[in-house]
Amino acid sequence: MRSFVRALRPAVRRSQAVSAPRIQRGTQAGFPALQCGRPFSTTHTRRDASLADVAPTPITHFSEVETAMAETVQKFANDVILPKVRDMDEAEQMDPAVVEQLFEQGLMGVEIPEEYGGAGMNFTAAIVGIEELARVDPSVSVMVDVHNTLVNTAVLKWGSEALKKKYLPRLATNTVGSFCLSEPVSGSDAFALATKATETESGFKISGGKMWITNSMEAEFFIVFANLDPSKGYRGITAFIMEKGMKGLSIAKKEKKLGIKASSTCVLNFDDVEVPKENLLGEKGQGYKYAISLLNEGRIGIGAQMTGLALGAWENAVKYAWNDRKQFGKLVGEFQGMQHQIAQSYTEIAAARALVYNAAHKKEAGEDFVMDAAMAKLYASQVAGRVSSLAVEWMGGMGFVREGLAEKFFRDSKIGAIYEGTSNIQLNTIAKLLQKQYTV
Ligand SMILES: Cc1cc2nc3c(=O)[nH]c(=O)nc-3n(C[C@H](O)[C@H](O)[C@H](O)COP(=O)(O)OP(=O)(O)OC[C@H]3O[C@@H](n4cnc5c(N)ncnc54)[C@H](O)[C@@H]3O)c2cc1C
Numbered sequence: 001m002r003s004f005v006r007a008l009r010p011a012v013r014r015s016q017a018v019s020a021p022r023i024q025r026g027t028q029a030g031f032p033a034l035q036c037g038r039p040f041s042t043t044h045t046r047r048d049a050s051l052a053d054v055a056p057t058p059i060t061h062f063s064e065v066e067t068a069m070a071e072t073v074q075k076f077a078n079d080v081i082l083p084k085v086r087d088m089d090e091a092e093q094m095d096p097a098v099v100e101q102l103f104e105q106g107l108m109g110v111e112i113p114e115e116y117g118g119a120g121m122n123f124t125a126a127i128v129g130i131e132e133l134a135r136v137d138p139s140v141s142v143m144v145d146v147h148n149t150l151v152n153t154a155v156l157k158w159g160s161e162a163l164k165k166k167y168l169p170r171l172a173t174n175t176v177g178s179f180c181l182s183e184p185v186s187g188s189d190a191f192a193l194a195t196k197a198t199e200t201e202s203g204f205k206i207s208g209g210k211m212w213i214t215n216s217m218e219a220e221f222f223i224v225f226a227n228l229d230p231s232k233g234y235r236g237i238t239a240f241i242m243e244k245g246m247k248g249l250s251i252a253k254k255e256k257k258l259g260i261k262a263s264s265t266c267v268l269n270f271d272d273v274e275v276p277k278e279n280l281l282g283e284k285g286q287g288y289k290y291a292i293s294l295l296n297e298g299r300i301g302i303g304a305q306m307t308g309l310a311l312g313a314w315e316n317a318v319k320y321a322w323n324d325r326k327q328f329g330k331l332v333g334e335f336q337g338m339q340h341q342i343a344q345s346y347t348e349i350a351a352a353r354a355l356v357y358n359a360a361h362k363k364e365a366g367e368d369f370v371m372d373a374a375m376a377k378l379y380a381s382q383v384a385g386r387v388s389s390l391a392v393e394w395m396g397g398m399g400f401v402r403e404g405l406a407e408k409f410f411r412d413s414k415i416g417a418i419y420e421g422t423s424n425i426q427l428n429t430i431a432k433l434l435q436k437q438y439t440v
Contacts, residue, residue, distance in 0.1 A: 004072045004105040004119075011065045012120050059357045062128065069110075069125045073132035076105055077140075085137045088262035089408055094143065095262075099176065099218055102144060107133075109172025110148050111156065116168035118152075123297070124360045127304045131356075134308025135315070138412040139262035141308060143176070145301040146214045150294050151177030154223050154239065158282030158290060163241065171221065178219040180210040180268060181291055187212075188425050191234035191288050195270060197226035203277040204228070204240060209252075210268040214419075216251055217264030220244040224270070225287045237287035241279040248273040259411035296370050297363060298420050303356040303376035306384035306416040310349045313384075313409035317391035318342055320398065338394060345387045352380040371433045378426035381416025388413040 062070060084095050102108050110126040112118020119125075126148045134141035152171055155164060171177055186192040195208025206226050216222075222242040229236030242249055248271040255265040282290060321333030321342070332338055359372035388409040392399035399406035417423040 004069075004076070004107070007072075008065060008068055008106075008119065008121070009114065011068060012114075014064070059354050059361065062124070063122075065121055066125050066128050069121070069128045070132055072105075073107070073129045074135070076101070077133055077136035081133070081140055082136050085262075085405065085408070086402075088137070088139065090402075092256065092261040094139065094218060094264065096218075098140060099143070102140070103173055106172075107144050108147050108176070109152065109168070112152055112168050112172045116164060116172060118168065118172040123300075123364055124357070127300060127356065127360045130301050131304040131308035131311075131353075134305040135312035137262070138305055138309045138409075138415075139260045141305045142260055142263050142302075142415075143215055143218075145298070145305055146179055147171070147177050149298045149301040150179035151221065151223055153297060154179070154281060154290060154294055155241075157293075158239070158286075160278070162278060163281070167221065167241070175220045176215050176218040177221040177223065178213050178215045179294070180213050180216075180222050180224045182210060182212050183208070184211050188422060190291065191237060193225060193227060193237065195224070195226040196230065197228045197238060197240065197275075199228070200274070202274070203279065204275045206240060206242075206270045206273045206275055207248075208270050210270075212255065212265050212419075213268055214263055214265055216266040216268060217254060222249070222268070223281065225291055226270075228284055232285065234288045235285050237291070238284050239281040239287040239290050240275050241281055242270075242273060242275060246273050246275070258414055259408070260415055295420055296373050299373040299377040299426070300356060300359045300363065300369075302416060302420050303352070303359065303373070303380040306377070306380035306413070307349060307352045307356055309409055309413055309416070310345075310352065310380070310384040310387040313388035313391040313406065313413075314342075314345055314349060316405055316409065317394040317399065321394050325396070325398070332394070332396075341390055341394070345390055348383045349387060352376070352383040355379055371430055374421075374426040374429040377416070377420065378423055378430070381413070381423065384413040384416050 080101055081098060084098060088095055088098070106119040107129055109118030110121050110129060111123060112120070114120040130141050130145045130148075133144055152168070155167055155171065159167065167175075181190050181193070183193050183195060185194050195206065195210065197204045197206045206224065208226065210224070220243060222244075224240045224242050225237055226240060227236040228238040250269045250271070252267040252269050255267075257265060318333060321338060322331055325332045333342065355372065355376040359369050359376045362369040362372050388406075392406045392410050395404070395406050398404060401407070421429075
């Protein structure tokens with residue numbers, strides 16, 4: 001399949017040429033939106049209006065590049081990933097050929113600038129890709145999500161020029177990355193982590209371990225958070241880069257899971273891993289700030305994964321109810337009781353998407369998006385759970401058996417309420433920010 005990145009480079013350059021007016025504060029206008037052949041897009045293109053005159057654009061309108069991303073990833077997911085989804089889930093393993101294709105398509109370096117071998121696109125383009133992948137396989141989607149929104153972003157934001165030159169071309173073309181924060185003792189309370197770093201002559205020595213690390217089976221690059229000065233509490237937390245093969249780093253147990261089974265989730269052990277000086281990421285003691293900032297962005301990605309999942313589950317079931325299954329002499333999707341549930345579910349997916357893309361556009365506009373990201377992740381994961389559950393019911397016995405994908409979408413949906421901050425943690429964030437706003 002032709003490389004997506006190369007095909008889109010001229011459009012990316014065109015969109016970068018108009019990037020300044022797009023990020024004006026307080027407007028989501030200025031997106032040279034094309035009519036998109038996807039669900040939810042019902043309005044027309046306005047290519048040639050002067051940017052200054054453009055009226056506010058619907059939240060879910062995409063730029064030319066984002067539209068091309070959606071269409072290309074949709075085709076890639078259906079042609080290349082869909083035939084493998086069931087087998088990868090049963091084997092609880094990502095097919096290496098899929099990973100290779102993700103790199104080939106440029107989906108592992110969406111925001112990495114061209115000078116480092118990436119696609120040089122924007123954050124929303126990454127979100128669009130994550131959503132489209134989840135419509136077919138949420139496991140593949142989370143691999144791309146973690147790699148792009150957490151790992152690549154960390155290097156782009158805080159890596160020295162030497163680290164960027166060394167690692168970004170690899171992250172864009174052949175090296176999977178992991179984001180290693182959680183530990184047995186620290187999940188929601190992430191900054192209670194116990195992994196320790198000590199300074200040595202040549203760099204740092206890291207001991208401890210991590211738990212539930214996505215991509216860790218395939219990864220060769222790890223962003224690891226460890227405490228360099230426990231006397232300072234969370235202000236001692238520092239970010240480091242580890243590579244597979246460093247002495248003392250071992251990928252231990254691979255978890256068996258309820259859902260997203262093809263996505264690897266492992267325990268990592270650090271037995272005095274020697275990390276060279278230059279692999280310090282950013283500044284000492286700033287790790288907690290980096291983790292918070294990354295997770296705030298990452299939550300928009302998980303929101304997109306969940307809206308993609310919900311839409312995939314919905315489409316899979318309505319195809320059956322409106323085309324295949326007849327009872328009482330009628331297609332089951334013609335009964336009003338079914339139609340109301342179908343309509344309600346689609347409305348909820350549309351609402352979740354609006355939250356996700358609003359958060360993405362606010363981030364791109366340089367506005368404060370923390371509460372928006374928390375609301376998007378919270379609501380999208382709730383919708384994914386509700387819709388994928390109903391979708392199983394709409395298909396009756398066929399939804400429950402492992403022949404189709406309905407039961408898989410349902411199992412996969414549960415993780416949305418857990419990783420990158422549980423639903424309670426999102427509610428805490430939303431409530432805290434609201435209270436601040438409304439306390440006189
Ligand atoms: C499949 C999978 C992949 C993951 N991938 C990664 C990864 O790549 N990198 C990484 O670092 N981590 C990863 N994680 C870890 C994940 O982020 C944590 O599981 C998550 O943050 C929750 O932590 P916990 O499991 O320890 O739950 P706990 O923190 O023990 O929470 C248990 C319950 O208590 C509630 N709770 C806790 N504190 C509060 C509070 N203050 N207020 C209200 N309720 C509260 C929670 O909402 C939850 O319902 C992954 C986890 C899974 C399952």
